Amino acid sequence: MSLFSLFSLALTAILAENFVLVKFLGICPFLGVSKKTDTALGMGMAVVFVMGLSSIVTWAVNEYLLLPLGLAYMQTVAFILVIAALVQFVELFLKKFIPTLYTALGIYLPLITTNCAVLGAALLNVQAPRGPLESTAFGVFSGLGFTLAIVLFASVRERLEFSKFPKAFEGFPQALITAGLIAMAFMGFSGLSIG
Amino acid sequence: MTENKTAQQAVQTPEAPETQAKKQGRIKEIVLNGLILQNPILVLFLGMCATMAVSTSLVNAVGMGLSTTAVLICSNVVISLLRKLIPKEVRIACYVVVIAAFVTIVDLLLKAFLPSLSDALGIFIPLIVVNCIILGRAEAFASKNGPLYAAVDGVSMGLGFTLALCAMGLIRELLGGGAILGHQVLPEKAILLAAPCGGFLVLGCLVALTQYLKARVANKKKGGDEA
Numbered sequence: 001m002s003l004f005s006l007f008s009l010a011l012t013a014i015l016a017e018n019f020v021l022v023k024f025l026g027i028c029p030f031l032g033v034s035k036k037t038d039t040a041l042g043m044g045m046a047v048v049f050v051m052g053l054s055s056i057v058t059w060a061v062n063e064y065l066l067l068p069l070g071l072a073y074m075q076t077v078a079f080i081l082v083i084a085a086l087v088q089f090v091e092l093f094l095k096k097f098i099p100t101l102y103t104a105l106g107i108y109l110p111l112i113t114t115n116c117a118v119l120g121a122a123l124l125n126v127q128a129p130r131g132p133l134e135s136t137a138f139g140v141f142s143g144l145g146f147t148l149a150i151v152l153f154a155s156v157r158e159r160l161e162f163s164k165f166p167k168a169f170e171g172f173p174q175a176l177i178t179a180g181l182i183a184m185a186f187m188g189f190s191g192l193s194i195g
Numbered sequence: 196m197t198e199n200k201t202a203q204q205a206v207q208t209p210e211a212p213e214t215q216a217k218k219q220g221r222i223k224e225i226v227l228n229g230l231i232l233q234n235p236i237l238v239l240f241l242g243m244c245a246t247m248a249v250s251t252s253l254v255n256a257v258g259m260g261l262s263t264t265a266v267l268i269c270s271n272v273v274i275s276l277l278r279k280l281i282p283k284e285v286r287i288a289c290y291v292v293v294i295a296a297f298v299t300i301v302d303l304l305l306k307a308f309l310p311s312l313s314d315a316l317g318i319f320i321p322l323i324v325v326n327c328i329i330l331g332r333a334e335a336f337a338s339k340n341g342p343l344y345a346a347v348d349g350v351s352m353g354l355g356f357t358l359a360l361c362a363m364g365l366i367r368e369l370l371g372g373g374a375i376l377g378h379q380v381l382p383e384k385a386i387l388l389a390a391p392c393g394g395f396l397v398l399g400c401l402v403a404l405t406q407y408l409k410a411r412v413a414n415k416k417k418g419g420d421e422a
Contacts, residue, residue: 022391024248028327031243073303076321077295084288113291116244116325123318168407172240173399180395187390 006137013141015189019117020149021179022186026117030150031175033108040154044147046108048140050090051121054083055139058122059132079122084113117146153182222347229351235328236359236398237405242328245319246360247394253376256364257357258312262301262320264353267329268346269297274337275345281338290333291324298323328356359401366397 019025026047033043058079066072091109094102112118121142125135156178165174235241242263249259273293274281281289302320305313313320323329332352337345368374371389373381387393 024244024391024394025322027243027247028241031240073299076299076302076324077292080291080295080324081288084291113287114325114327114330116322119325120318120322123321127318166403167410168403169399171406173403173406176395176399176402180392180399183392183395184387184390187392 009134009137010141010144011192013138014145014148015186016192018145018149018186018189019120019142020146021183022190023120025120026115026146029111029115030146030153031172031179033111034150034154034157034175037151037154037158039108040150041147042104043108043111044143044150046105046112047115047117047146048143049105050083050087050109050112051118051139051143051146052136053090053139054086054118055121055125055135056132057086058082059125059130059135062126063132075123075126076119079119083118083122087113117142149182149186153179156182221344225344225347226351229348229353229355230358231355233352234355234359234405235331235352236356237402239328239331240402241331242326242356243398245322245326246363247391247398248319249316250360250363250367250394250397251389252368252372253361253364254312255315256360258305258309259316259319260353260357260360262305262316263323263326263328263356264350266294266297266301266323267332267353267356268349270294270329271332271337271345271349272342273297274333275340275342278338286338287330287334290330290338294329294333295324328352362401363394363397366401367393 013019017023020027020030029043029047034040061078061082062072062075066074066078071078087109091102094105094109121139125138128138130138157175160174160178169177229235233239236243236246245259245263249255270290270293274290277289277293298321301323302313305316305320332348336348340348365375367388368376369381370385371387371393373379373384388397
């Protein structure tokens with residue numbers, strides 16, 4: 001894979017087809033863990049880490065296990081199990097060997113199993129279909145796109161915390177409208193591609 | 196039919212013998228909770244990804260809603276039947292396997308019989324696996340209740356999800372595309388509402404409307420009590 005196509009993939013995954021704001025994957029953590037910029041960044045980093053890893057592992061499972069055995073229709077079941085196991089494994093590994101990273105990401109890791117962005121990236125990789133390197137790159141870049149969106153959103157929400165809203169819009173609707181406006185800004189990137 | 200259900204109930208949950216009236220009250224409560232009071236989208240805010248991604252048209256909304264409902268009913272019943280067999284430590288993994296199995300069945304059925312709908316919903320059909328509504332109901336309801344109640348809960352939560360989804364689909368298709376079920380009815384269209392950001396904006400307004408109505412009902416009740 002050339003540097004050029006890598007850059008093109010990054011541009012698409014992070015801006016033009018942002019996972020959260022354009023493809024609607026990973027909305028739950030996007031709305032749930034975005035009250036503060038720090039926690040948003042922690043969640044984002046955890047997602048980048050797990051998505052990169054799960055992309056390569058699900059690629060291998062699909063290529064060497066499911067396809068040779070003719071079990072392609074089991075992809076959903078196999079992938080969700082792989083992701084759940086992987087998240088558990090990553091949690092144990094970090095706890096044992098990189099405790100600083102564990103304390104930073106620890107509480108976000110279990111949440112990632114049910115983050116549809118991770119399963120979504122695995123399924124999109126298979127559908128595309130992409131090779132091992134490209135799959136991993138797509139996972140990492142999509143994770144970065146998620147991080148960009150959630151950090152932007154959290155910083156807007158921090159500023160809005162003490163603003164006045166109509167009573168009916170307080171709480172969740174206000175967050176949704178904010179997200180809608182950010183998504184509108186991201187529409188400007190649509191169709192952006194090189195090569 | 197009711198007698199049959201009662202017999203089943205008695206067999207499956209011998210620890211809770213209940214009178215017919217009490218049972219009907221309970222079922223009514225579950226149905227009301229799923230459809231309105233605890234509506235998964237408008238009140239609990241679950242299953243947001245699917246909600247926003249597929250609510251671009253009414254047909255997609257109905258398809259997604261019913262697929263999710265089917266998975267939810269099946270998984271609720273199976274998990275409720277297995278609730279005493281599943282060890283507590285690995286329950287989430289077990290739930291996920293049960294749910295994933297039913298999602299695969301629905302996915303294959305849609306591909307075989309409704310290929311155009313399957314294409315339109317795309318990746319969001321397999322992603323029902325990670326829809327928080329299903330895992331949420333498994334953990335919060337099915338793992339603690341008998342299969343009859345679990346089935347009723349699945350039906351009402353699923354229909355509540357479908358209803359809210361259809362409302363969004365209708366609004367976005369009508370205002371964003373100027374059409375209802377593919378028939379052009381409005382001369383103008385606000386493409387913005389059909390675009391991704393429209394999902395957030397329409398849902399934000401719908402939730403605000405729900406909160407407004409809730410506040411009004413609460414106020415009225417208060418006023419009634421005082422008077």
